[in-house]
Amino acid sequence: MPARFTFFALQRIVPPMPARSLLLCTAAAMLAACATVPAPQAAAPRPVAAAPVEAPQRAINALFEDYDRAQLALSPVSRAYRGIRDDDYGRWDEYTRAADERRDALLQDTAARMRAQFDPATLPEADALSWRLFDAMARRSASLVPFREYGYIFDQMNGQQSQLPAFLINIHSVGDAAQARAYVSRIAGLGTALDQLAAESRRRADAGVMPPRWVYAHVLSDIRNLLDAGDGNAVLTDFSGKVDRLDLPAAEKSRLKAAAVAAWNAQARPAYERLRAEMERQQALAGTDDGVWRFPRGGEYYSALLASYTTTDLTADQIHQLGLDEVARIHAAMRAIMQQVGYRGTLQQFFEYTRTDPRFYHTSREAYLADVDRVMAAMTARLPDYFATLPTHPLEVRPVEAFRERSAGKAFYSRPAPDGSRPGIYYVNLYNLRDMSRNELEALAYHEGVPGHHLQLSIQTALGEVPPFRRFGGVTVYSEGWGLYSEELGKDMGFYTDPYSDFGRLGMELWRAARLVVDTGIHHKRWSREQAIRYLADNTPNPPGDIEKAIERYIVYPGQATAYTIGKLEIMALRERARRELGPRFNIKGFHDAVLLSGPVPLDILRENVDRWIAAQRAR
Numbered sequence: 001m002p003a004r005f006t007f008f009a010l011q012r013i014v015p016p017m018p019a020r021s022l023l024l025c026t027a028a029a030m031l032a033a034c035a036t037v038p039a040p041q042a043a044a045p046r047p048v049a050a051a052p053v054e055a056p057q058r059a060i061n062a063l064f065e066d067y068d069r070a071q072l073a074l075s076p077v078s079r080a081y082r083g084i085r086d087d088d089y090g091r092w093d094e095y096t097r098a099a100d101e102r103r104d105a106l107l108q109d110t111a112a113r114m115r116a117q118f119d120p121a122t123l124p125e126a127d128a129l130s131w132r133l134f135d136a137m138a139r140r141s142a143s144l145v146p147f148r149e150y151g152y153i154f155d156q157m158n159g160q161q162s163q164l165p166a167f168l169i170n171i172h173s174v175g176d177a178a179q180a181r182a183y184v185s186r187i188a189g190l191g192t193a194l195d196q197l198a199a200e201s202r203r204r205a206d207a208g209v210m211p212p213r214w215v216y217a218h219v220l221s222d223i224r225n226l227l228d229a230g231d232g233n234a235v236l237t238d239f240s241g242k243v244d245r246l247d248l249p250a251a252e253k254s255r256l257k258a259a260a261v262a263a264w265n266a267q268a269r270p271a272y273e274r275l276r277a278e279m280e281r282q283q284a285l286a287g288t289d290d291g292v293w294r295f296p297r298g299g300e301y302y303s304a305l306l307a308s309y310t311t312t313d314l315t316a317d318q319i320h321q322l323g324l325d326e327v328a329r330i331h332a333a334m335r336a337i338m339q340q341v342g343y344r345g346t347l348q349q350f351f352e353y354t355r356t357d358p359r360f361y362h363t364s365r366e367a368y369l370a371d372v373d374r375v376m377a378a379m380t381a382r383l384p385d386y387f388a389t390l391p392t393h394p395l396e397v398r399p400v401e402a403f404r405e406r407s408a409g410k411a412f413y414s415r416p417a418p419d420g421s422r423p424g425i426y427y428v429n430l431y432n433l434r435d436m437s438r439n440e441l442e443a444l445a446y447h448e449g450v451p452g453h454h455l456q457l458s459i460q461t462a463l464g465e466v467p468p469f470r471r472f473g474g475v476t477v478y479s480e481g482w483g484l485y486s487e488e489l490g491k492d493m494g495f496y497t498d499p500y501s502d503f504g505r506l507g508m509e510l511w512r513a514a515r516l517v518v519d520t521g522i523h524h525k526r527w528s529r530e531q532a533i534r535y536l537a538d539n540t541p542n543p544p545g546d547i548e549k550a551i552e553r554y555i556v557y558p559g560q561a562t563a564y565t566i567g568k569l570e571i572m573a574l575r576e577r578a579r580r581e582l583g584p585r586f587n588i589k590g591f592h593d594a595v596l597l598s599g600p601v602p603l604d605i606l607r608e609n610v611d612r613w614i615a616a617q618r619a620r
Contacts, residue, residue, distance in 0.1 A: 060118050060127050064134065064467035067110045074103055080171050082472065083417035089172075090185030092164070095196040104145060111138035129598065129605070130467050136602055137473065140308045147301040150292065152211045153201040154279060155556040156218035156407040160197050161275060164190060165226065165235045169401060170414065173421060174242035177252065183239055184259045191267030198275050205282045211556055212290050214529070216283035218407040218552075223276045225403040227269065231261050234403040235268075290532075290555045291523040302523045305559030309476045310566045311602035316524035319562050323516025326565060327539055330510040337503045351541040354503065360438050365399060365430045368441070372397050372428070375445045375495075382493055383450060388589040389596060391458035394423040395449055405431040409553060410546065411444055413453040418461050418471070424454040435545040439504030442496060443487040447508070452486035453479065460599045475600035476560060481567015482595070484512055488572070507541050511550075512568070514540055515561040518551060523558045570603050571595065574610045585617050 072079050076088040093099065111134060120128040154161055168187070174180045204210065226233045239260045243253050292298045306316060314322075331347060338350050345353075354360055362368040376395070383390055393416035400408045408429050416424040426448045430436065446452055456479065463471050487508055496502040518535055521527035527535075529551055536547045554561050574595075579586045594613035601609065 060114070060123065060131065061467060063110065063114055063117070064130065064469060067106065068468035070106055070110075071103070074099070074106070077167065080167075081417070083419040083421045085173075085179060085182075089179065090182030090189070092186060092189045092193040095160075095193055095200065097200065100148065104141070107138055107141055111135060126465070129601075130470065132605065133470060133601060134467075136311075136605075137469065140311075143304045144308060147297070147304065149204055149207070150209055150295055150301055152215070152556055153197050153204070154219045154275075155211050155215050156222075157409060157553050157556050159219055159222070160194070161219055161272075161279075162222045162404040162407065164193060166401065166404065168235055169238040170425065171422070174239070174246065176246065177248060177256070180239075180243055180246065180256045181259075183242070184256065184263050187235065187239070187260055188263040188267045191271040194268075194271040194275050198271075198278050201282070202278055205285065209295065210282050210286050212529070213283060213286035213288055214552070215556060216279055216286065219279050220276060220283070222404055222407055223272055223279070225406075227272055227276070229403070231264075233264070234401055236260055236264055290529045291526055292558050293523060293526055299524070302558060306562060309559045309563045311475060311477050311604070312566065314566070316520045319516050319566070320520040320525070323513050323520070323565070326513035327510060327517065330506055330513060331539075334503060334506050334510070337499055337506065340499050348538065354437070354439060354500070354507075354541045355543045360500070362433050362436070362438060365433070368428070368430060368433065368436060369397060369399075371438070371441055372445050372449075375442050376449050379446060379450055379490065379493075379495065383455070386489070386493060386588055387451065387455070387592050389459055389593055391424075391450065391455045392462050393420065393454075393458040395426060395454045396423045397426045397428060397449070400427050400429040400431070405429055410435065410549065411448055413448045413457070415453075415457040416461060424458060426454065432545055435543055435549070437504060437507075437541075437543070439500050439541075440508055441504070442490065442501050443505040443508040446486050446490040446495075447483040450486075451489060452483040455486075456482050456596060459596050463597070463599055466599055470599040473600065475602055477563040477567040477570075477603060478600040478606065479567075480564040481569075481571055484509070484564045484568035485571045488568070503541075509565075510540055511542065512561075512564040515550075515554065516565055519554045519559065519561050522551075522555055529555060567603070570606065574607065578610060578614050581614055582617050585620075587617075590617065 072082070072084070075093050076091040077093045079086065080089065114131060114134060118131060120131040123131060153159070168183065172179075172183055172186060174183055201210075226235070236257075240257055243256050246253065248256075287294070292302050295301060302316065306319065307313065310319075334350070335347055338345075338347065343350050343353070362371070376397075399405070408427075408431075410429050412427050414425040414427065416422055426445075428436070428444075448454070461471060487505055490496060491502070491505060496505050514536055518527070518532040521535065522529075522532050532551045532554070533547055536542065536550065537544070540547070542550070575591055578591055590613065591610070594610050595606065598605075598609055
């Protein structure tokens with residue numbers, strides 16, 4: 001079997017959020033057999049050199065470690081993502097408002113203690129940075145607490161109807177009989193988990209907070225795919241396959257499989273049936289308006305989301321205009337590609353040509369995946385020329401599982417386990433190959449695999465000298481900005497030799513710029529779903545199914561999609577400033593270390609990090 005790589009579209013460029021997000025405002029942000037691609041051989045990641053350990057440093061690090069332990073104690077799911085398989089390995093989180101409030105209180109109480117006990121001006125440089133990052137994280141979280149009940153618990157992007165089974169399939173490993181029994185316990189626990197989540201969804205719906213009516217068809221499709229498959233559903237099939245790989249007597253394997261079927265039929269299936277009834281009830285009540293402006297204080301909510309996702313004070317109107325300006329700039333670059341390939345006609349006609357001509361689409365999933373293998377292998381070989389620090393975790397590419405591929409996003413990435421027990425996984429949605437243009441394949445692979453999310457998150461996960469909240473946390477504008485930057489970096493590295501692939505790169509960049517327009521259009525300017533779809537159809541080369549899924553994503557995930565272009569433009573601007581100021585002393589490997597070795601940071605701190613690196617190069 002050829003080597004396989006994979007990718008994560010937006011929600012999930014950051015690691016899966018802890019349970020707290022399930023009941024807060026955003027409801028989180030992430031598949032067939034495949035081979036593992038070894039990580040490039042390289043020295044271990046090189047974190048910033050540690051200062052001598054003095055009492056204040058030990059104390060603040062202890063505070064962060066205590067926070068991490070307390071946070072993990074509240075979330076068996078988060079522990080599993082970290083590769084921790086303890087006595088709670090068979091449990092789900094508690095999905096209630098009370099649990100949400102405990103997690104909130106833990107973060108804010110820890111931040112208050114930190115502010116009272118430590119002055120960042122007196123701390124070593126690395127710990128002062130951790131102080132500022134924890135403070136910023138706590139403030140972003142606090143800004144969204146007033147809107148904690150505006151999020152959708154069940155939707156097509158991050159809905160728990162599909163995320164819980166996906167966790168079992170992709171995160172819950174089965175290495176022995178005890179872990180198999182823990183899997184059975186989690187199947188049984190789906191009953192309580194789904195009932196808790198449905199109860200909160202019902203309460204919000206009764207208060208007027210529910211997604212638009214069209215969302216429910218996607219949610220119900222996911223539920224139907226699990227229920228109608230009977231004992232051959234995705235969860236039981238996954239469990240059976242994992243048990244078959246164990247070195248156990250046949251009789252014990254049979255007992256484990258029978259226990260899983262019994263748990264599904266006794267607890268999980270009835271809970272899914274109750275959830276289906278609740279979703280049908282809400283579907284009949286839901287409205288047709290799409291933007292969050294329709295909620296009380298909806299404008300404040302959206303502004304808080306934009307500030308949190310972008311770490312800037314840009315207004316919705318400013319972001320909208322930035323999107324329009326970027327769309328115009330990229331259109332001009334696309335017209336140059338049209339001239340290069342000798343196409344005569346308008347840009348919109350060229351869009352129609354590239355979205356409809358069969359030459360631009362694969363005819364089988366196997367062919368698509370083989371092309372990803374080829375692209376990732378070539379990029380991996382070039383990484384040492386541009387990066388001093390390389391990923392140390394292997395990367396897999398997997399198709400999205402059949403039970404959720406119809407509703408899932410186009411592509412997404414899941415980070416590796418720190419102990420190496422789980423690779424980084426790039427998921428590609430091959431439900432409809434006519435939504436996956438050949439022209440975009442390179443840019444998508446660079447974004448989600450290397451040098452994009454996989455490289456960045458593998459390095460971050462291996463930063464052993466920084467506190468856990470930095471190793472395992474995320475800042476959307478940084479991570480997604482890096483992913484989009486990686487697409488253009490591929491051009492700098494000599495790839496996109498086919499002009500149509502370069503057109504696809506521009507198309508992906510255009511896609512993210514257009515997001516600024518349609519996201520703010522929907523949630524600030526009160527555009528309808530249809531109006532937003534029409535904007536993308538007129539201004540991008542993407543096929544209709546791709547466009548429809550994208551707009552539906554932005555509707556249920558307000559604000560998140562604005563982070564990509566804003567982050568990428570900042571990284572590009574910083575690189576060009578460093579190149580200009582350093583001249584021949586500029587080194588691309590050093591610049592990349594300056595961006596990556598702190599882990600994810602807000603944009604103001606990213607600027608400071610790069611400025612410090614520039615100053616250090618001058619001093620040398």
